[in-house]
Amino acid sequence: MKNLLLAFCCAAVLSCGSCGKRIAKVDSIDIVPKPASVQSLDGVFELTSGTKIVLLSEDSTLAYSANSLNDMLRDAFGKPLRYAYASEPLSEAINLCLGDLAPEEYTLSITPEEVKITGGSPAGVFYGVQTLRQLLPTSVLQGEKAGIIELPVVEIADKPHFAYRGGMLDVCRHFFSVDDVKRYIDILAMHKLNRFHWHLTEDQGWRIEIKKYPELTKVGAWRDRCSLEPPADPNLKDSVPYGGFYTQEEIKDVVRYANERFITVIPEIEMPGHAMAALASYNYLGCKGEGYEVPSIWGVKADVYCAGKDSTFQFIEGVLDEVIELFPSEYIHIGGDECPKDRWKECQLCQQRIKTEKLKDEFELQSYFVKRIEKYLNDKGRKLIGWDEILEGGLSQTASVMSWRGAAGGIEAAKKGNNVVMTPNSHCYLDYYQTDKIDQEPKAIGGFLPLEKVYSLDPYEGLNADEQKYILGVQGNLWTEFISTLDHAEYMALPRIAAIAEVGWSYDNKDDFDGFKKRVTSLRRLYDAAGYNYGKHAFPADSTAVATVEK
Ligand code: ACM
Ligand code: ZN
Secondary structure (H helix, E strand, O other), rough: OOOHHHHOOOOOOOOOOHHHHHHHHOOOOOOOOOOOOOEEEEEEEEEEEOOEEOOOOOOOOOHHHHHHHHHHHHHHHOOEEEEEOOOOOOEEEEEEOOOOOOOOEEEEOOOOOOEEEEEEOOOHHHHHHHHOOOOHHHHHHOOOOOEEEEEEEEHHHHHOOOOEEEEEEEOOOOOOOOOHHHHHHHHHHOOOOOEEEEEEEOOEEEEEOOOOOHHHHHHHOOOOOOOOOOOOOOOOOOOOOOOOOOHHHHHHHHHHHHHHHEEEEEEEEEEEEOHHHHHHHHHHOOOOOOOOOOOOOOOOOOOOOOOOOOOHHHHHHHHHHHHHHHOOOOOEEEEOOOOOOOHHOOOOOHHHHHHHHOOOHHHHHHHHHHHHHHHHHHOOOOOEEHHHHHOOOOOOOEEEEEEEEOOOHHHHHHHHOOOOOEOOOEEEHHOOOOOOOOOHHOOOOOOOOOOHHHHHOOOOOOOOOOHHOOOOEEEEEEOOOOOOHHHHHHHHOOOHHHHOOOOOHHHHOOHHHHHHHHHHHHHHHHHHHHHHHHHOOOOOOOOOOOOOOOE
């Protein structure tokens, strides 16, 4: 019933007096993220089953945009629209072209005669198609038949502010299937996000097949229990081990899928901490060399990679060799966060390394570790990015920092001239509660991060104009200690990822929160049509809404 009401407030279905065809149209132009410029004029373009999709370039990557446009309309017309190639835009057509714009920039022009999407690259055209999707009537989004879809006459010119607009998913604390991951990528793509940060290794599970080290997925991908909460009885185990991993073929498939949607997949291979699954697989990697298991309880673990053994580095290099083959991303994320120094303090080999490398302490040992890996990556033509702990003990001039313990690490890095992705837990941790009525929510890790707070993120705060140049962009992070299904993941990510997307895309002309909320209320039509679960807290009609995730 709620969906039905929503459909009426944002769109209408009428009948044409002369031809009797069902006409569907939207009532207002509400786009998320907010475009740089929207000029709305009188009139409509009548989209019918006879409208062609015309490609004005033979660039094969335009075809994906054309196909996704057709997928959006197929049910409305009961058949796909016809394609054509042309050298000039055609009338009574949706023309997809490349033009002299920045790569992710696009214009969307709807006149009574034609629709024209021009992108600076195929990515720009894809973003234009995403905008057009938000101009479709609710009934069409929901797959109902339409004789005529009336698109409003409008001129939209749009481009992103930040080059890096990301979403992270932790598939280690709980495992998500390839289909789940693709659905998550679809969610990122519809918000014009362009980076998928895939958190692939952790204490609680190693999720990527590495052919040189098969124990990582034979042993490291599995644990005794699904739930990561401490059980009342410590001997309690699930009847079957919990876990999973992606084969290299599956990883290639996901990378290809994301690439079609103009999303770069950045793999995260955690080191030196959060490595229990690796240590359980190959005991020699830890300082003590024995007694490890894949933990079934969440939290930071004292056992980490031994920084004193060369065999640790040989192992990591072997892993990275295969990672580099699988992921074309210029950035490889090496984690770097939450590495307790207890074991290193007690380990003769780690202490020996401190001496021979003339390091001051274990923090400088961590810095040695990260710099050594950075050199390895740089020699292979890749760049290192890590959580803000990589600042501790000294940061190389070329590493990039993902600021998570607030913005302080990012500010410090930018002031040093290092590139930064802003993802402070104060604004970007999508695993935090989105309401203070937590008794009505599925259990979360804590925190309180309502939509409005996410929207208030200023990635440039504390930085002068020169320093701002080092801010690559923003990212929303979804850790999954308490999230075991994609349905729940969607509930946590949506609509907060829309606020991240708008900060990243529309920084220059951001709205006030009420304006954003109005547009997100329209975007919600797409969530409903796609069957995505989402938090209802920010929507006025649902102010009393409670969680729809099974507790
Ligand atoms: C983190 O949340 N430990 C990066
Ligand atoms: Zn050691």
